[in-house]
Amino acid sequence: MKLAMAPREADGHDEVPRGMRRSIGPMARGWAAYPGGMERYRLGALTIDAGRKTVRGPDGELELYPKTVEVLIELVREAPSVSRRLDLIDRVWPEGFVVDQNLTQRIYQLRRALVPYGIEIHTVRGVGYRLDAEPERIESDDLARRPAAVARYEEASELVDRNEVGKAVCLLEEARDLEPGWCEVRTGLAWGYMWLGRPEDAKRELETARDLAHHSTGPQRLEVDALYCSFSGDAEGAVDRYELVREHKPDDYWLHVALMGLFQLVGRVDDAEAMLEELERIRPGFPMTRWQAGFHLLFERGDLTGAAAEFERFADAVPEHPLPLASMMPALVEWDKGRLDAALESLDALHAERFDRLSAVGRSQLLVFRSRLLAEMGETEAACEDQALAAALFDGAAPFGSYHRLELALLLDEQADPAGRELLDTLAQAPSAFLRAQALGWSGIAAARAGHTERAQEIRRRLRELDYDGGWEWGYPTRPAFDRTKAIFPLLITAHLALVADDPARAYGLFARARRASPERMSVVPVVSLDGRARTAATEGLALAARALGEHHEASQADRWIRRHRLETVILAQAGAGFYHRAVQRSEDDQPAGTTSAIPIE
Numbered sequence: 001m002k003l004a005m006a007p008r009e010a011d012g013h014d015e016v017p018r019g020m021r022r023s024i025g026p027m028a029r030g031w032a033a034y035p036g037g038m039e040r041y042r043l044g045a046l047t048i049d050a051g052r053k054t055v056r057g058p059d060g061e062l063e064l065y066p067k068t069v070e071v072l073i074e075l076v077r078e079a080p081s082v083s084r085r086l087d088l089i090d091r092v093w094p095e096g097f098v099v100d101q102n103l104t105q106r107i108y109q110l111r112r113a114l115v116p117y118g119i120e121i122h123t124v125r126g127v128g129y130r131l132d133a134e135p136e137r138i139e140s141d142d143l144a145r146r147p148a149a150v151a152r153y154e155e156a157s158e159l160v161d162r163n164e165v166g167k168a169v170c171l172l173e174e175a176r177d178l179e180p181g182w183c184e185v186r187t188g189l190a191w192g193y194m195w196l197g198r199p200e201d202a203k204r205e206l207e208t209a210r211d212l213a214h215h216s217t218g219p220q221r222l223e224v225d226a227l228y229c230s231f232s233g234d235a236e237g238a239v240d241r242y243e244l245v246r247e248h249k250p251d252d253y254w255l256h257v258a259l260m261g262l263f264q265l266v267g268r269v270d271d272a273e274a275m276l277e278e279l280e281r282i283r284p285g286f287p288m289t290r291w292q293a294g295f296h297l298l299f300e301r302g303d304l305t306g307a308a309a310e311f312e313r314f315a316d317a318v319p320e321h322p323l324p325l326a327s328m329m330p331a332l333v334e335w336d337k338g339r340l341d342a343a344l345e346s347l348d349a350l351h352a353e354r355f356d357r358l359s360a361v362g363r364s365q366l367l368v369f370r371s372r373l374l375a376e377m378g379e380t381e382a383a384c385e386d387q388a389l390a391a392a393l394f395d396g397a398a399p400f401g402s403y404h405r406l407e408l409a410l411l412l413d414e415q416a417d418p419a420g421r422e423l424l425d426t427l428a429q430a431p432s433a434f435l436r437a438q439a440l441g442w443s444g445i446a447a448a449r450a451g452h453t454e455r456a457q458e459i460r461r462r463l464r465e466l467d468y469d470g471g472w473e474w475g476y477p478t479r480p481a482f483d484r485t486k487a488i489f490p491l492l493i494t495a496h497l498a499l500v501a502d503d504p505a506r507a508y509g510l511f512a513r514a515r516r517a518s519p520e521r522m523s524v525v526p527v528v529s530l531d532g533r534a535r536t537a538a539t540e541g542l543a544l545a546a547r548a549l550g551e552h553h554e555a556s557q558a559d560r561w562i563r564r565h566r567l568e569t570v571i572l573a574q575a576g577a578g579f580y581h582r583a584v585q586r587s588e589d590d591q592p593a594g595t596t597s598a599i600p601i602e
Contacts, residue, residue, distance in 0.1 A: 441489030448496035
């Protein structure tokens with residue numbers, strides 16, 4: 001598409017004194033015709049970005065001073081017409097007086113830089129300069145892309161539909177190298193890097209995308225901002241922006257997937273279910289919708305049977321899918337029914353068949369579930385080995401690895417292993433505020449239960465003073481979980497201190513408050529399942545305090561909730577086997593068979 005320039009209106013430039021033209025500055029440049037940040041041109045083999053003041057060729061960015069690039073931009077804007085010398089000086093140096101030699105030097109630099117690309121700048125004696133090539137205006141982020149980049153982007157999109165994220169990321173990286181200014185490629189890479197456990201790379205790509213979309217007034221800027229909010233911790237902000245983007249893109253499948261996940265995170269379960277209907281409307285029969293439905297039923301409704309049916313439909317449609325959760329459903333069903341050996345056999349078979357074909361996140365998920373199953377079976381050493389293997393799949397600073405180390409610390413602490421406390425103390429110094437909050441919270445509970453009052457009180461103080469410092473944990477907001485951590489853990493620490501001080505009435509009230517503040521359901525995603533473990537800890541504390549008060553009916557209700565929610569307390573909450581087995585043991589010790597209340601605490 002040829003560059004379509006707005007005709008210059010008779011603005012009186014010839015009559016306005018030169019100094020006054022300088023004082024007018026950008027206003028005299030006709031900015032309405034040139035929306036700076038999204039103003040880009042194709043000049044032969046070169047791409048010129050006026051907003052970022054860069055010139056890129058096939059082999060990378062040209063090394064030019066910013067003012068030199070500005071001169072080229074002005075020549076491009078006027079092409080094929082002549083750019084007058086006085087106008088060029090006024091536009092490139094509006095801030096003050098400069099000598100004409102300054103412009104001459106910039107033209108000389110440009111001529112030397114453009115010669116290898118067959119582009120010349122002609123001098124029109126007594127008037128100014130003119131480009132001998134006609135540039136093309138790149139009107140949107142979708143136009144004038146190199147065919148090779150477009151082909152890679154389209155192939156990557158198909159791979160994402162098949163959940164082959166690793167291959168998709170490789171293609172997107174190639175597309176980015178060919179078209180560095182393509183915003184959609186940058187945001188796609190951000191998602192892919194997050195899925196592969198590379199948050200720093202994701203952050204870099206997304207920040208570049210924000211720069212590229214900064215001057216856009218359409219849905220692109222909103223979408224990039226929504227993704228940035230999501231990754232950096234602002235769930236509500238992400239929801240608000242995605243809902244605005246949805247007005248412009250009502251049939252974007254993956255946008256609705258992102259919105260559904262955010263609705264689940266902020267507790268808008270009915271809205272999340274409405275998104276499932278939208279997914280089926282947008283892509284009828286698309287297998288991933290079944291996977292999303294199964295995930296929702298399992299983690300938002302606690303419906304293992306319904307989730308298993310949805311995951312089975314997904315697996316039938318995509319036999320070679322790389323999503324371990326769907327493959328693990330047969331094992332989870334066996335596990336939930338108490339057939340632990342059969343569940344372990346199923347997980348071991350899955351490990352042998354698919355482990356090497358999974359992404360790092362998929363492999364870690366399989367190892368974590370196997371670790372939790374081994375923990376329930378009493379195979380503590382093997383459970384710790386699997387957690388350590390899961391952590392080793394990621395770099396030391398990666399959030400995924402850090403959460404697995406936290407799970408390992410909790411498992412060791414559950415077994416009264418001193419290594420657990422040492423690891424918790426190390427994680428309490430982690431870069432992530434959310435990880436520090438979790439490590440401090442569990443350290444404080446352990447100290448309080450052991451009667452180390454001063455240590456528990458110091459940890460509680462540090463926890464209350466902790467400020468949120470951003471997300472970039474998992475590719476979706478951690479701020480809600482951080483806020484709940486700061487609300488729940490001081491209550492749990494204080495409640496355990498009250499139990500040790502023989503004040504069960506106060507402890508009971510604090511445990512009840514902590515339980516009300518915790519999420520109703522738990523999920524396989526660690527930043528949420530840690531919340532879930534806090535809910536289980538609050539329920540167990542409620543049972544202990546009620547029993548100390550002689551309220552055996554209340555205590556039995558709490559223990560029954562733990563036993564009835566086996567899926568959450570054992571399968572999804574790390575070290576949850578300890579909660580489950582202690583609840584079973586208390587019930588067996590304290591009550592005759594058949595006398596436990598059937599009313600769960602909710």
